[in-house]
Amino acid sequence: MIEVTWKIKHVLVSIGLISIFLLIIYAKYNSRHNNEENPAQYGYVKRNLYQEEILYNKQLLKHTAERIHELENKIFALESRVPKTYPDVKFLNYLTRKRILITGGAGFVGSHLVDRLMFQGHEVIVADNFFTGRKRNVEHWIGHENFELIHHDIVNPLFIEVDEIYHLASPASPPHYMYNPVKTIKTNTLGTINMLGLARRLNAKILIASTSEVYGDPDIHPQPETYWGHVNPIGPRACYDEGKRVSETLTYAYAKQENMQVRVARIFNTYGPRMHMNDGRVVSNFILQALQNDVITIYGSGDQTRSFQYVSDLVDGLVTLMNSNYTLPVNLGNPVEHTINEFASIIKELVGGRSKIIHMAEVEDDPQRRRPDISRAKKYLNWEPKVDLNTGLQKTVEYFRHELHRFKHSQRNKFLPEAP
Numbered sequence: 001m002i003e004v005t006w007k008i009k010h011v012l013v014s015i016g017l018i019s020i021f022l023l024i025i026y027a028k029y030n031s032r033h034n035n036e037e038n039p040a041q042y043g044y045v046k047r048n049l050y051q052e053e054i055l056y057n058k059q060l061l062k063h064t065a066e067r068i069h070e071l072e073n074k075i076f077a078l079e080s081r082v083p084k085t086y087p088d089v090k091f092l093n094y095l096t097r098k099r100i101l102i103t104g105g106a107g108f109v110g111s112h113l114v115d116r117l118m119f120q121g122h123e124v125i126v127a128d129n130f131f132t133g134r135k136r137n138v139e140h141w142i143g144h145e146n147f148e149l150i151h152h153d154i155v156n157p158l159f160i161e162v163d164e165i166y167h168l169a170s171p172a173s174p175p176h177y178m179y180n181p182v183k184t185i186k187t188n189t190l191g192t193i194n195m196l197g198l199a200r201r202l203n204a205k206i207l208i209a210s211t212s213e214v215y216g217d218p219d220i221h222p223q224p225e226t227y228w229g230h231v232n233p234i235g236p237r238a239c240y241d242e243g244k245r246v247s248e249t250l251t252y253a254y255a256k257q258e259n260m261q262v263r264v265a266r267i268f269n270t271y272g273p274r275m276h277m278n279d280g281r282v283v284s285n286f287i288l289q290a291l292q293n294d295v296i297t298i299y300g301s302g303d304q305t306r307s308f309q310y311v312s313d314l315v316d317g318l319v320t321l322m323n324s325n326y327t328l329p330v331n332l333g334n335p336v337e338h339t340i341n342e343f344a345s346i347i348k349e350l351v352g353g354r355s356k357i358i359h360m361a362e363v364e365d366d367p368q369r370r371r372p373d374i375s376r377a378k379k380y381l382n383w384e385p386k387v388d389l390n391t392g393l394q395k396t397v398e399y400f401r402h403e404l405h406r407f408k409h410s411q412r413n414k415f416l417p418e419a420p
Helices: 002-037 039-081 108-119 174-179 181-202 238-258 282-291 311-323 340-351 375-381 389-404
Strands: 099-103 123-128 147-151 164-167 205-211 262-267 296-299 305-307 330-332 337-339 357-360
Touching (some): 099 181, 108 123, 174 181, 181 205, 205 238, 262 311, 282 296, 282 340, 296 340, 311 330, 330 375, 340 357
Parallel strands (some): 099 123, 099 164, 164 205, 205 262, 262 330
Antiparallel strands (some): 305 337
16 A cells, blocks of 8 residues: 555656656747747847846855955955064174164165164164155064164154164155155155254264265266265255255254264165165066066166166165265265166066157256266275176066965065064
């Protein structure tokens, strides 16, 4: 009896499945027949289905993005629980360890100087308002017992206790310092006064980062420190050029009046990893244009010359100058001179690609020749550049290549320092 009942159930289920299958076939046939009879209505239905599908996909993408954001937050939370590792630094006792302030320490040159001093075992304090500096330039030190980062604009007074001050704070590329010329002048005057006042109060040694721009469009070539310069005081670059000249004047006025220990470095064109992508300088412009197969733009004839030093050479010079007993201004730059045309060709050959070199209208007050006389640095500091142009450019090109491939959810492009 039970076996018969199961057989009846199997038959009924089979009949039911066959009936459903036939109904589906009939419904499809009827739908197609109706669509052929009424194509307008069929198109309307099709459009509605298409719009519903788009709406569904949008909702699905939104939900996926929310889930990704949740997962990112969980990853960040988990990472925060893992102890952070830092590059190995030297151990200095309290007699040899210095407490050093670097204004503008999150910028291009400043961050490399931070690395050098941290590796040497000193305590480093960075003060930066992040106008051109970036926190990720120094984030590999954040949390280290010898490192402190202060979000501060040195136009306002800063009251801390330090042994030495490297005053690097100031936008240094034309687009940045021309963006707010009054602010640039205040940074190089009021900011310098604040740092000199801090150094005077603490009896601390201070190094002022000046620039080759104090020479303007020079009449003497190469430029020695004894040259007084040829600067247009009301030109578009004057906010930076004259700001730095006043900064030097203030430095030596304080030194004479207050018997302070001061150092002045006149920095020439410098390049390397962590340069700002949109700083408008020759190196970054040419490399980025070549990497993206854009036209390489030269302003003017291209016969104007520049001398380029790699950032590690500059840092060597700054630290050596600070530790020396020499108080007069010192040129820090590479005496190997190239025309802008030559430099564009070097970059194009190094990067490869299909970029063409074009010439555009000359920039106002653009110096025609720039080359440092580093006799003073050689004599009193025993310093001269060591990194050749090809080696430095390869490292810089590699940095910018990774910079261009950065995406929002990918690993950030950080140039991590190596112990010297």
